[in-house]
Amino acid sequence: MANFILKTNEFEPILLNRAEGSWIWDIDGNKYLDCESGMWCVNLGHNHPKVVHAIKTQLDKLIHRNKGFLTPITLEAAEQLLKFFPNNYDKLTFLNSGTEAMEFGINFAKKVTKRNKVLSLQDSYLGAYGIAKTSSFTSLEESKFKIPYPVCNSEVCDCLENYQANIDDIFRKYSSDLACFVLEPVMVSGGVFKPCKDFVQYICKKIQDSGGLVVIDEVTTGMGRTGCKFGYELHEITPDVVVLGKALGNGYPVSAIITNSSFEAKLSSSELYYAQSHQLDPLGAAIVKSVLEVFHEEKIIEKSREKNQKLKDILYGLNHSFIKEIRSYGMIFGIQILPKNQMSCEELILKLKNKLLDAGILIGFNLSKEFIRLLPPLNIQINELEFLKEEITKVFNSI
Amino acid sequence: MANFILKTNEFEPILLNRAEGSWIWDIDGNKYLDCESGMWCVNLGHNHPKVVHAIKTQLDKLIHRNKGFLTPITLEAAEQLLKFFPNNYDKLTFLNSGTEAMEFGINFAKKVTKRNKVLSLQDSYLGAYGIAKTSSFTSLEESKFKIPYPVCNSEVCDCLENYQANIDDIFRKYSSDLACFVLEPVMVSGGVFKPCKDFVQYICKKIQDSGGLVVIDEVTTGMGRTGCKFGYELHEITPDVVVLGKALGNGYPVSAIITNSSFEAKLSSSELYYAQSHQLDPLGAAIVKSVLEVFHEEKIIEKSREKNQKLKDILYGLNHSFIKEIRSYGMIFGIQILPKNQMSCEELILKLKNKLLDAGILIGFNLSKEFIRLLPPLNIQINELEFLKEEITKVFNSI
Numbered sequence: 001m002a003n004f005i006l007k008t009n010e011f012e013p014i015l016l017n018r019a020e021g022s023w024i025w026d027i028d029g030n031k032y033l034d035c036e037s038g039m040w041c042v043n044l045g046h047n048h049p050k051v052v053h054a055i056k057t058q059l060d061k062l063i064h065r066n067k068g069f070l071t072p073i074t075l076e077a078a079e080q081l082l083k084f085f086p087n088n089y090d091k092l093t094f095l096n097s098g099t100e101a102m103e104f105g106i107n108f109a110k111k112v113t114k115r116n117k118v119l120s121l122q123d124s125y126l127g128a129y130g131i132a133k134t135s136s137f138t139s140l141e142e143s144k145f146k147i148p149y150p151v152c153n154s155e156v157c158d159c160l161e162n163y164q165a166n167i168d169d170i171f172r173k174y175s176s177d178l179a180c181f182v183l184e185p186v187m188v189s190g191g192v193f194k195p196c197k198d199f200v201q202y203i204c205k206k207i208q209d210s211g212g213l214v215v216i217d218e219v220t221t222g223m224g225r226t227g228c229k230f231g232y233e234l235h236e237i238t239p240d241v242v243v244l245g246k247a248l249g250n251g252y253p254v255s256a257i258i259t260n261s262s263f264e265a266k267l268s269s270s271e272l273y274y275a276q277s278h279q280l281d282p283l284g285a286a287i288v289k290s291v292l293e294v295f296h297e298e299k300i301i302e303k304s305r306e307k308n309q310k311l312k313d314i315l316y317g318l319n320h321s322f323i324k325e326i327r328s329y330g331m332i333f334g335i336q337i338l339p340k341n342q343m344s345c346e347e348l349i350l351k352l353k354n355k356l357l358d359a360g361i362l363i364g365f366n367l368s369k370e371f372i373r374l375l376p377p378l379n380i381q382i383n384e385l386e387f388l389k390e391e392i393t394k395v396f397n398s399i
Numbered sequence: 400m401a402n403f404i405l406k407t408n409e410f411e412p413i414l415l416n417r418a419e420g421s422w423i424w425d426i427d428g429n430k431y432l433d434c435e436s437g438m439w440c441v442n443l444g445h446n447h448p449k450v451v452h453a454i455k456t457q458l459d460k461l462i463h464r465n466k467g468f469l470t471p472i473t474l475e476a477a478e479q480l481l482k483f484f485p486n487n488y489d490k491l492t493f494l495n496s497g498t499e500a501m502e503f504g505i506n507f508a509k510k511v512t513k514r515n516k517v518l519s520l521q522d523s524y525l526g527a528y529g530i531a532k533t534s535s536f537t538s539l540e541e542s543k544f545k546i547p548y549p550v551c552n553s554e555v556c557d558c559l560e561n562y563q564a565n566i567d568d569i570f571r572k573y574s575s576d577l578a579c580f581v582l583e584p585v586m587v588s589g590g591v592f593k594p595c596k597d598f599v600q601y602i603c604k605k606i607q608d609s610g611g612l613v614v615i616d617e618v619t620t621g622m623g624r625t626g627c628k629f630g631y632e633l634h635e636i637t638p639d640v641v642v643l644g645k646a647l648g649n650g651y652p653v654s655a656i657i658t659n660s661s662f663e664a665k666l667s668s669s670e671l672y673y674a675q676s677h678q679l680d681p682l683g684a685a686i687v688k689s690v691l692e693v694f695h696e697e698k699i700i701e702k703s704r705e706k707n708q709k710l711k712d713i714l715y716g717l718n719h720s721f722i723k724e725i726r727s728y729g730m731i732f733g734i735q736i737l738p739k740n741q742m743s744c745e746e747l748i749l750k751l752k753n754k755l756l757d758a759g760i761l762i763g764f765n766l767s768k769e770f771i772r773l774l775p776p777l778n779i780q781i782n783e784l785e786f787l788k789e790e791i792t793k794v795f796n797s798i
Contacts, residue, residue, distance in 0.1 A: 005491065006663055007663065016464050056458065064440055065418070070415075073416070075414075079403055098678065103529070129502050156411070168460050245676065273406070278438075369450065
């Protein structure tokens, strides 16, 4: 299988060909509870009927057009998306992928500030290529601008004390070079870590006071994934630029960068110029609009909280010596694995993944960071969580 | 209008909301012959019924899935796309945008060759960001690796003589650093220039002999745009990596990089690793498959040649002092404009564009490069070309 496909990652010996809600089927009719939501994209479940209907309706009207023209649905989607935010933003553009939007956001910050350096946290994953990648843990480039951070959920803590000197040092040396602080509110690829709020607020204040921008990567954490609309709400900060992707299109490739006209006003038209084949395309906009409508009409985020809690109870209820730690924020779950007897972490993770797949549960994993991961659709059903509980308990007990 | 939309370019005061074939309608019911094919994407015309049908069918099955899994439609699309090539390739991956695929292609060449420099031609446009952008004319970065080139359509010429010394000099100094030569077979954004075939063949031979790769940007020139399936056929060369975008999805954001297993085999799994939310997604694959089917069933390329010729006759028939030169390759047309009396090139181009728009014809233009551009759908109808002839003649005569 996959003979013609470049092996950009390992492929399971299973071909998928149908999906609905939290479930995905292979060509032999076996079904799997998709606890990865595709690539963390279908927060509303696969093939949500209202979203599919919106796509079909738009397909009969207008898919694509030249960059010199806007469309009514693009303007409607933009307005609805800005209204969806808990604080005020008044400018955006729609792009294709999260990485592209991060590249745009970082370059935007560089041009607004006329500065060149990007500050990020050590475990951030910000994109597949470009500056977004070099600012991520997946780039092996050494950098003093990918800094260590404390993980903490407390309202009152002394985390900052241990890290303040490092931050102060960086700002003393480089504040006039720092275009932006780029933050993933919860580092999901990096291990499901939420940096300490005090620490985050301290950096944000430092950078904004020094004329730099706070650019937030909400590609994974946005659209209700953390239990809030956006992950930055967990940190009680006010970003200057917000980047969305993944769940914004619920399976369709559309992303966005959101900011304010006050920053746009600092740029010349040639600095602002950007052209991409599908930027602001009406098909993507129709999907964004329908996704936002489903969030409202089905109270997706409000209703997800009960399920977050139930899944938390299920996973924290697993009691095994090979579980080092469980970390969770909203509908993001990471289970840190320890080696067991003769089995390395890697062997154990692959064994868990395979046994769960056999049991009809699709999970995520990261071998180098030694954890497994669950990010199911936000509207996963209670009975589906009960199925998950039963099967995951059996599989974990069988190890 | 466009209050909430970042002004990444100028927007016309017209909202579009419907399209079919070569035509696009605004919200007041005015229709325009789309001589830009959207953003040069809808080579099959807007909302091609077979493509729309294929999307709708796939929407009812599977839109998106986790990167660890392939789908039957992805494998079928891959096989069909490889078969569509006039020469043998056996590996590909599907991505979202042309720029992303160029970034992938260039990075692939860098990893295969363990080299870092990219050679391109001065007027190339290879992408909106990243290395693709810095290798393009749109990046103002000075570089000795964006080289001048001769424009020529002759079968026998002495172009190479004037440029050989420069090429030889670059290869003498840098051949062990050159990862790839990245070529746009016809530079469309850059002014509709086709570099001399002898010159191109000479560089390709030099780079391949020295262990570097030839990476071809077919984002605009591919899928029949030049009158061949791929623009590189005009140069009679054998690329190592081919990048497709735009018309591959006929309006939907899907791109591809195509290469050979012999290059893949030189990379470790970590060097090959790449993960993007919508890479290899079944919805994009279904569209690619249906686009290829339409190319075959409707003999799009074969039938386009008569229309290329007719449009060529129309445009070359325009006889005005403000036309400096007309350049065309297949269904790509550029009209280089001269200032007229008190009117600067910029004023004249905007006047032509506006008058044509009023007459129901949507064209492209580049103010800094002082030309207007037509890249209509390949299956534009003869009566539509007659309408174009009538209106463009009137508008040009009115100047």
